[in-house]
Amino acid sequence: MENATHYMELLASHQPWQLIIFMAIPVICAETLAITEFIILYSRNFTGTSKKINKFTGIFAGIYFTGIFLYLLFQAVIPLTTSGTWRGPFDVIAVLFYLSGVIPFGGLFLLETGILGKKKSESETLKLHAIFVSIFLVVAHIAMIFGMLNPELLSGGGM
Numbered sequence: 001m002e003n004a005t006h007y008m009e010l011l012a013s014h015q016p017w018q019l020i021i022f023m024a025i026p027v028i029c030a031e032t033l034a035i036t037e038f039i040i041l042y043s044r045n046f047t048g049t050s051k052k053i054n055k056f057t058g059i060f061a062g063i064y065f066t067g068i069f070l071y072l073l074f075q076a077v078i079p080l081t082t083s084g085t086w087r088g089p090f091d092v093i094a095v096l097f098y099l100s101g102v103i104p105f106g107g108l109f110l111l112e113t114g115i116l117g118k119k120k121s122e123s124e125t126l127k128l129h130a131i132f133v134s135i136f137l138v139v140a141h142i143a144m145i146f147g148m149l150n151p152e153l154l155s156g157g158g159m
Contacts, residue, residue, distance in 0.1 A: 005087060006076060007094035007147030022068060026101065029061035030140065033133045046122050055112050062109020069102040087151035094147035097139045104136040
């Protein structure tokens with residue numbers, strides 16, 4: 001798949017497993033967080049089922065995506081960088097934005113486990129939580145957009 005970014009190649013290889021592992025699970029986590037976040041924001045119920053699902057998902061997503069980050073760092077980013085086999089700027093942008101999802105998911109983990117925001121009110125913590133969810137959605141979409149581009153477009157080989 002030379003005319004695809006490594007991001008798309010990763011998702012297209014070993015169907016359906018890599019698509020599930022690297023795309024479906026993180027996106028389902030983000031969507032679950034976003035939906036439960038809205039319910040909590042509008043209901044102001046900080047102890048109900050939505051809050052419990054939200055907390056569990058935030059912890060799970062933080063741990064899960066940290067594993068993905070470490071795996072891809074050592075199995076893709078470092079080897080591609082040392083061998084000089086990136087397929088252009090779109091390729092690098094897609095992979096790096098995807099991997100940057102570890103920051104907001106890690107932040108959610110830290111919030112949910114009480115490592116971050118210990119002295120913040122429930123409302124302030126909810127605001128931080130919503131910011132982290134939003135950041136993940138933005139970086140994931142940027143990764144998807146650049147990942148779908150033909151990496152040859154900027155090298156004169158496309159269009």
